[in-house]
Amino acid sequence: MIALHRVSKVFRVGPVKVPALSDVSFKIGKGEFAVLCGPSGAGKTTLLRLLYRDELPTEGRIDVADYNLTSLPRSEVPALRRAMGIVFQDAKLLPGRTVYENIAFVLRVLGTPRPEITPRAFGALKAVGLSARAQAYPAQLSQGEAQRAALARAIVKEPMLLLADEPTGNLDEGIASEIFDLLKDIWSRGTTVLLATHQAALAERLNRRTLVFQGGRLVKDDG
Amino acid sequence: MTASVLGFLAGEALRDLVRAGWIAISSVLLTTLSLLTIGGFWVFSTNLGDAVARWREQLRVIVYLKEEPAPAAVGALMDRIRSEGGVARIEFVSKAEALRRLKRELGAQAAVAGMLPNPLPASLEVTPRASASTPDATGALIQRLASMPEVSEVQGGTEWVERLAQFQRLLQLIGLGIGGVLVLAAVLTVTTATTLVLYARRDELDIMRLVGVPEAVIRLPLLLQGIGQGLLGAILALLGLIVGYRLARPGVEPLVSLTLGLPHMTFLSGTAIVTLLGSGALLGAVGGWLAKGRS
Ligand SMILES: Nc1ncnc2c1ncn2[C@@H]1O[C@H](COP(=O)(O)OP(=O)(O)O)[C@@H](O)[C@H]1O
Ligand SMILES: [Mg+2]
Numbered sequence: 001m002i003a004l005h006r007v008s009k010v011f012r013v014g015p016v017k018v019p020a021l022s023d024v025s026f027k028i029g030k031g032e033f034a035v036l037c038g039p040s041g042a043g044k045t046t047l048l049r050l051l052y053r054d055e056l057p058t059e060g061r062i063d064v065a066d067y068n069l070t071s072l073p074r075s076e077v078p079a080l081r082r083a084m085g086i087v088f089q090d091a092k093l094l095p096g097r098t099v100y101e102n103i104a105f106v107l108r109v110l111g112t113p114r115p116e117i118t119p120r121a122f123g124a125l126k127a128v129g130l131s132a133r134a135q136a137y138p139a140q141l142s143q144g145e146a147q148r149a150a151l152a153r154a155i156v157k158e159p160m161l162l163l164a165d166e167p168t169g170n171l172d173e174g175i176a177s178e179i180f181d182l183l184k185d186i187w188s189r190g191t192t193v194l195l196a197t198h199q200a201a202l203a204e205r206l207n208r209r210t211l212v213f214q215g216g217r218l219v220k221d222d223g
Numbered sequence: 224m225t226a227s228v229l230g231f232l233a234g235e236a237l238r239d240l241v242r243a244g245w246i247a248i249s250s251v252l253l254t255t256l257s258l259l260t261i262g263g264f265w266v267f268s269t270n271l272g273d274a275v276a277r278w279r280e281q282l283r284v285i286v287y288l289k290e291e292p293a294p295a296a297v298g299a300l301m302d303r304i305r306s307e308g309g310v311a312r313i314e315f316v317s318k319a320e321a322l323r324r325l326k327r328e329l330g331a332q333a334a335v336a337g338m339l340p341n342p343l344p345a346s347l348e349v350t351p352r353a354s355a356s357t358p359d360a361t362g363a364l365i366q367r368l369a370s371m372p373e374v375s376e377v378q379g380g381t382e383w384v385e386r387l388a389q390f391q392r393l394l395q396l397i398g399l400g401i402g403g404v405l406v407l408a409a410v411l412t413v414t415t416a417t418t419l420v421l422y423a424r425r426d427e428l429d430i431m432r433l434v435g436v437p438e439a440v441i442r443l444p445l446l447l448q449g450i451g452q453g454l455l456g457a458i459l460a461l462l463g464l465i466v467g468y469r470l471a472r473p474g475v476e477p478l479v480s481l482t483l484g485l486p487h488m489t490f491l492s493g494t495a496i497v498t499l500l501g502s503g504a505l506l507g508a509v510g511g512w513l514a515k516g517r518s
């Protein structure tokens with residue numbers, strides 16, 4: 001599903017070069033659940049951004065599913081993104097729309113046939129345990145609920161790969177582990193999951209393959 | 224792309240228009256103003272063009288003869304003129320016919336004219352062929368006719384018709400010039416309105432890019448709302464032109480018929496109307512397309 005071969009990423013800030021990832025190689029198979037762990041600044045976000053082709057690597061080769069990201073033309077990026085769901089630390093819900101509308105919005109802009117939209121949106125809400133809050137506006141949600149809504153929006157298009165960048169960064173430990181459980185639910189239904197988090201203790205309880213990053217280097221991979 | 228996405232995107236475009244608020248209103252009004260200007264000049268120029276065409280058609284060269292030729296000689300004279308080329312029609316007007324025409328025109332005062340010996344010369348009315356009614360060709364024809372021994376004087380020419388035609392071209396240029404500047408301003412305002420929309424919608428656009436909506440689909444509502452602004456402006460301009468034309472016509476038409484000899488004024492042709500509306504839509508599309516987002 002994912003293969004990195006000697007990937008490096010250097011950001012240029014004016015004349016200054018900031019190395020974010022250095023010589024990273026690993027593979028994640030289809031249907032795996034992998035955790036990217038490491039302190040802030042380790043390069044986790046950069047790695048995920050490379051995977052959804054928000055950035056190109058400075059060196060090395062990246063393959064995601066059938067896409068070689070290093071040579072992927074710009075026009076193919078939407079197709080790659082349609083195959084993956086992405087969630088962030090902040091839920092990025094559209095404030096003017098209800099939870100249901102936020103999820104239906106994705107289906108609509110992707111051209112899903114109209115009769116499918118409502119059942120699929122409610123299916124996704126049910127999967128994250130948020131059916132009762134469908135008509136609430138984002139401002140009325142707790143942070144945990146907002147993150148569930150974001151997860152529902154990410155999985156409603158049935159992606160084969162789910163990328164989660166610190167989805168629990170804002171949450172209390174109890175709620176965070178609920179979200180982690182939810183990610184495991186999603187994974188158990190067949191989606192490959194890649195979770196980036198700095199919450200090492202929580203991640204350990206997931207009991208999944210963990211790749212530890214430090215200063216842009218992959219320092220430990222128990223897979 | 225399915226119909227349901229298109230419908231959804233059109234709805235988004237409408238929401239965008241509302242969101243852009245007064246900037247969208249000013250771009251609609253600027254579009255109206257620019258197309259109103261162009262359209263107004265166009266109506267003028269259309270009517271002037273009609274007049275020019277009419278005058279070209281009615282163009283006559285009058286060849287005054289030194290003496291009235293014998294009836295038998297008239298045919299030969301006309302044949303000689305025809306052989307000069309560029310002549311569509313010739314009519315002989317005898318002294319007596321000329322007097323009859325004068326009497327008809329003078330009406331009540333005709334009695335006075337009847338008392339005098341006939342002072343009018345005989346003449347030939349030459350109608351140049353349409354292809355030969357350019358200023359140069361007509362000028363050449365007049366020179367050749369004037370050099371004939373039987374001819375005392377030649378009257379007529381295309382000069383003032385040509386001046387009218389030139390005036391029409393000048394009017395077109397002025398209209399396009401002023402209209403063009405206004406169109407440019409309108410395009411820029413549509414671009415500003417669309418940029419505003421882009422900012423108002425940047426969260427949505429970010430989500431759309433993130434979930435893999437093709438860039439063309441993301442741009443389409445922006446394009447549509449630009450076209451909406453332009454088209455709305457064009458429709459308002461057209462309505463303005465129609466109302467203005469209706470209001471002005473009763474006062475202007477007698478004047479036009481007096482000065483230009485046009486029996487009635489005409490409004491823009493169907494093609495012109497479609498062109499005007501199409502220009503509005505195109506202007507809006509360009510304005511919408513030019514808007515730059517963050518991506
Ligand atoms: N767009 C950027 N421009 C410059 N430097 C960046 C950029 N993004 C990340 N970095 C740097 O790259 C390193 C890794 O950052 P990041 O991938 O965000 O780490 P993490 O997500 O593990 O906290 C950090 O030193 C960070 O400052
Ligand atoms: Mg990060």
